[in-house]
Amino acid sequence: MELTAAHWTYLAGVVVIIGVMIARRNIVVPAVLATFLTAWAYSGDLVKGLASIFTASLTAxxxxxxxxLIIxxxxxLLGGLRAMGAEQRMVRPFRGLMRGGRAAFLTIAAATYFISLFFWxxxxxxxIGxxxxxxxxxAGLPAMTAGAVMAxxxxxxxxxxxxxxxxAPGLSAKAAGVGTGAVADRAMVLSLITGAVALTYxxxxxxxxxxxxxDEHELRWLAQENGLDAGAEVQLGGSPGARGIGKGAAAAAATRAATGPDTATQVLEPSPEVAAAPPKPEPVRRSRLFAVLVPLTFAAIVGYMLLGKFTDVVGxxxxxxxxxxxxxxxxxxxxxxxxxxxxxxxxxxxASHVVDGLVFAFKAxxxxxPxxxxxxxxxxxxxxxxxxxHDAKPPALLFDLVASVDQHIPDNGFMLSFAILIIGMITGLEGSGFAGLPLTGSLAGxxxxxxxxxxATLAAVGQMGSVWTGGGTLIAWSSLLAVAGVARVPVQDLxxxxxxxxxxxxxxxxxxxTVLF
Known part of the structure; x- marks a missing residue:
């Protein structure tokens, strides 16, 4: 297969992007420049190359x-629930289950997973904090262990x-050219395996x-110095679990952890119309109703989707x-x-909540x-x-590059899965669990x-590597900083x-x- 200048330019762009990720820098600028140079090399037209900077982002x-939109x-919805206090009531029933350290370990894990699955x-x-x-x-659970379980x-x-x-499955699937459902199913199984092993460990x-x-455990925890990073501000990635947090904001988050919900994590300040509204007493009965109704509704949706996958009762x-x-x-x-x-x-x-949601979606x-x-x-x-x-047969730049070295690719799904995992972990080093998914998905396809x-299996494996690394479990410049803040433990130790x-x-x-799928 004959490779053109566009192929080599595209390959150089991929290499540079991976290098920038390893250096823990944002990859938007190299991605845009690589798009321009590749399109220019392919079309031979400077104007088309410049226009591609816009059309590539528009297409994406x-x-x-x-x-x-779903974000x-x-x-x-979370903003509406927060306005009535229902989001707090969703987790309060878990408090009664913590009779000791072991029960607290399981309760923290279950509650964090339950809330994060529906709201991130x-x-x-x-x-939880x-x-x-x-x-x-x-109840006797050490703060370091509690923070690790939450993460x-x-x-x-x-x-x-x-x-x-x-x-995440949507991003991986679109890049890999496979169905979102296939990636989502595999990612769910792999995430449960990874989580089960990590929590058991x-x-x-x-x-x-x-x-x-x-009570002495809590008094000692509250009295100890918070273990937040005292260095310069850390700008986190754009993943749904991440946020730019400086040492002052993180310290404030830790302080609020013992007193009430961390309003710093709200997406935006209320709109002027909402802020101007007179304060209302907490609608206790309604917040209780929605604290039960919302989780049960989403659980029913998941059950309906699972019923459609494994039975013929519903589509x-x-x-x-x-x-x-x-x-x-x-x-x-x-x-x-x-x-x-x-x-x-x-x-x-x-309308204000919807606008706030749209703003958050584009910020996150x-x-x-690009x-x-x-x-x-x-x-x-x-x-x-x-x-x-508009060529009759446009080139598949990445696929052509792979096909040109097809004979050197090991015909071994086991080895390839670990290679994709490592690439996914590298893409997660820049602190955003989702930014690397187009790359891992494209390589999987x-x-x-x-x-x-x-x-689909390879895309799910790459997704595991990218999100577990950049989403907030393996690097300190991710949303793990927020977990360390509310747990009052040093982020590097966590x-x-x-x-x-x-x-x-x-x-x-x-x-x-590769054994299961």
Missing amino acids: AGELFSIF AIITA PTPAVPL AILLPAAIR VAGQGMALSSDYVIQV LYLRGRRSFGVAG DVQGDEAAGLVGGVAMLLLFAAVFSIDGSHGLTTA MGVVV IAGFFFLGNAEFVSRITGV ALGPAAHTDP VRHCFLPVIAGLAAATALA
Whole structure:
């Protein structure tokens, strides 16, 4: 196969992007420049090359807008629940289960996973830190172990599978050219394997330090110096579980952890209309109702989707249909929550929550658009749309590069899975669990057929590596900083505490991936 200047330019762009990720720098600028140079080399027209900077991002935005919309709707729903205090009530029942260190370990893991699966770790961390963590410490669970469990269950298990909202599987699947449902199913299984191994490791290593319930544990925890990083501000990546946190903000988060919800993690300040509204007493009965109704509704949706996958009772719902079902139901729940507390003013506050959700979606995931635009350029399906060159047979730049070295690719799915895992972990080093998914997905789609391995499985493996690393379990400049803040432990110590359990879990899941699928 003859490789052109466009192929070599594209390859150079991939190499530079990986190098920038390893250096822990943002990859938007190299992705945009690589798009321009590749399109210019392919079209031979400087104007088309310049225009491709815009059309690549436009193409990616069009392909990914359904993902942005579901993020916005879920965020808007969370805003409506927060307005009535229902998000706190969703986790309060777990407090009664913590009778000792072992029970606290399991309760923290279950509650963090449950909340993060439906709303992502961003709200889960302050909720658990404010409501459950003091009770867990009082029950005898060490703060370091509690922080590690929160990170593994939330930023790891829940965020890496993203089974309900399906943003991560959607990004991986589109880049790999496979169905979102296939990637989501595999990612769910692999995330559970990784999480089970990591949590078991943490439990066995820390069980001897579990104490008996007593107020002295909490008093000692509150009195100790917070272990937040005292260095310069750390700018986190754009993943849903991450946020830019400086030492002052992180310290404030730790202080608020013992007193109430961390309002610093809210997406935006309330809109002027909402801020101007007079304060209202807490609608206790309604908040209790929605604290039960919302989780049960989402659990029913998951059950419906599983019923469609494994039985013929209902039709199979996956991919865009699943996202549409979750988004539609979430929007109706938002309206119900808003009108139940605001009455006729709900027309205004509902719109404000939706706008806040859209702003958050683009702030959290907007960085992915130009990156995805570059990797879409490597797919024959998008070359013409991006460059404006309409050839009868447009090149598949990334796939052609892989095909040119096909004879050197090991025909071994086991080895290839670990290679994709390592690449995924490298992409996660820049602190954003989702920014590297277009790369790992594209490589999975290109390398899988050459090695006779299911691309959906490889995409799920790459997703595990990227999200578990950058989402907030293995690097200190990710949202793990927020977990360390609410747990009042040094973030570097928390990284070391999580490292071996998470690596063991990822290795086990990757080794089983090609056996199970």
